[in-house]
Amino acid sequence: xxxPVDTLRRDxxxxxxxxxxxxxxxxxxxxxxxxxxALEKFGSAHYFLKKQLFFFIPAVMGFFVFAAVPVxxxxxxxxxxxxxxxxLTALTFVPALGLKVHGSNxxxxxxxxxxxxxxxxxLFVFIYFGxxxxxxxxxxxxxxxxxxxxxxxxGATFVILLxxxxxxxxxxxxxxALVLFFVAEFKMSHLMVTVLLTxxxxxxxxxxxxxxxxxxxxxxxxxxxxxxRGFQIIQSLIAIGSGHVWGLGISNSKQKFFYLPMQHTxxxxxxxxxxxxxxxxxxxxxxxxxxCFIGLRIALRMPTPFSFFTTLGFVVFITxxxxxxxxxxxxxxxxxxxxxxxxxxxxxxLVCLFCMIGLIVNFGRTYRTL
Numbered sequence: 001x002x003x004p005v006d007t008l009r010r011d012x013x014x015x016x017x018x019x020x021x022x023x024x025x026x027x028x029x030x031x032x033x034x035x036x037x038a039l040e041k042f043g044s045a046h047y048f049l050k051k052q053l054f055f056f057i058p059a060v061m062g063f064f065v066f067a068a069v070p071v072x073x074x075x076x077x078x079x080x081x082x083x084x085x086x087x088l089t090a091l092t093f094v095p096a097l098g099l100k101v102h103g104s105n106x107x108x109x110x111x112x113x114x115x116x117x118x119x120x121x122x123l124f125v126f127i128y129f130g131x132x133x134x135x136x137x138x139x140x141x142x143x144x145x146x147x148x149x150x151x152x153x154x155g156a157t158f159v160i161l162l163x164x165x166x167x168x169x170x171x172x173x174x175x176x177a178l179v180l181f182f183v184a185e186f187k188m189s190h191l192m193v194t195v196l197l198t199x200x201x202x203x204x205x206x207x208x209x210x211x212x213x214x215x216x217x218x219x220x221x222x223x224x225x226x227x228x229r230g231f232q233i234i235q236s237l238i239a240i241g242s243g244h245v246w247g248l249g250i251s252n253s254k255q256k257f258f259y260l261p262m263q264h265t266x267x268x269x270x271x272x273x274x275x276x277x278x279x280x281x282x283x284x285x286x287x288x289x290x291x292c293f294i295g296l297r298i299a300l301r302m303p304t305p306f307s308f309f310t311t312l313g314f315v316v317f318i319t320x321x322x323x324x325x326x327x328x329x330x331x332x333x334x335x336x337x338x339x340x341x342x343x344x345x346x347x348x349x350l351v352c353l354f355c356m357i358g359l360i361v362n363f364g365r366t367y368r369t370l
Contacts, residue, residue, distance in 0.1 A: 011298050012364045018291045019357050022342035023350070025284070026268075027052060030345045032251045033271040034264035048264055048345050055347030059354040066358030071366050074359065075131055075306055082128040088117035089160050104337070105164050116348040118166055123352040125157055125173065126317060127359070130310030133184050137305050140184055147190050150181070167205070167212065168336030172324060174198070176317045180309060219334035232267065235260040236329050239270035240281070247277030264345045266337060269329045284343075285326065292319040298364060307363040314356040 031049040038047035066074075092098040092105045099107035099114055107114050132153065136146040154177055161170050181191055206212045214229055222230030239255040242248065253274045256263050263271050273281045295315030302308040318341045325340045327333040339346050341353055 008298070008301065008364055011294055012361055015291070015294045015298060016357060016361065018287060018294065019342060019354070022287055022291070023056070025272075025287075026340075026343035026345075028250065029268055029272050029275075029343065030264050032253065032275065033256050033268050034345065035251075036256055037258070037263070040258075051347060052345055052350070055350050059351045062351050062355040063358035063361075066355045067361040067365070069362070071307070071362055074127060075134075078124060078127045078131050082121075082124040085117060085121040085124045086156060086160060089121045089164075092117065092164060102337075104166065106166060116346075118161060118164065118169060119346075119348040119352040121157065121161075122169065122173065122317070123355055125153070126176070126313035126356075127310050128153065129177070129180055129313050130306045130308075133180065133309045134305035137184075141187055143187070143190060147186055150177075150186075151194070162205070165209070166337065168324065168338040171336065172317060172320050172338065175320055176313055179316050180313055183312065184309065215334040219331070222331070232261050233331050233335070236267055236270040237331055239274040240330065243274045243277040243281070245278045247273070247275045247280055250275050266325065266335070266339055266344065267329055268344050269326060269340055272343075288319060288322045288341075291315075295319075295360070298360065302363055307366075311360050311363060314360060318353065318356070 027049060030052050031046065034048040035045035039045040041047075044050075088108065092108055097108050097110065098105045099109040101107055106116050106118055108117055129150075132150065133140075136149075139145040154174070157173065158170050161167075161173075178191065178195070181194075206216060218225065218229045218233065222233045224230060226234055235255055239253065239260055242254065248254070253271050255274055256271055260267055260270060269281075269284070272284060276283075292315060295311070295318075299308055299311035299315055302311055321338050321341050324333060324336055325338050325344075328335050328338070339349060342350070
């Protein structure tokens, strides 16, 4: 059952508007959070803002491309785009091409131009999920024909992401995939076995990497090492608490003066909370909640399995990343290395997010009269 044309058109306008509002908020606070650091390191307070604004141009272009290219094109060629994004992500391990940042091989650097191919992988894996679930809808209860191939897709994606390492993205993709599994009505026994087998795998992944175990221990008690591994989360909590109700005012953060690391990327929300207080923080949370609500309402009215599952995957994934980021910065989860969607600094992520929004708009325009 499709929404009436006017209702669907209104929801899509609101959905795109929310993405733009969050992006504009991101521009404001990327500048506010990074200006001191950028001035000290690069000699220009506008360095990170300029780079983010530069990537907004291909983000808008990507939005229009994904909104305009026929849906059937994406269905036909998404397996090749998915394999291509896997290949590009694997190239980050090639010494001549890969660029290590903060201990992770997540960047490709080609003639001075750097981007994160894993963001492309996240984009195309969910389009591929939609394509796959539409093709397998008549064999959804079969382990051999449906569930096992789906696990193989996830496995190939996770092996490369864990090698980088990007454990946070693995967690968010896996949880989103479980939601899709459940909604697609895979056998509950298959889902339960997957979850049960995942638990010891997660424990093994944590125990075999000292930095992951340290993150768990610091999460449980950051004050055990306040000047070392617990420094970031403690400074994040200080920033959030310093905002009180109305905040210190935009650009008046004290924690951005080299107290809070990664203040314009993963930990931009504490700066927002410090400068805008409880009211501003609540507004950010409300915007993401509304984004999720409208996105799910659009997804639930999509008339084809491909459009439904792809839209659902995008909306759940983006919302989940926002929830994880907010919980991490508030000390409610161990650090994961995930940015705040649309708001945190990151050009490749911004481009791919707008490509997701563009494809959802494409679905709405294509199917709203069915």
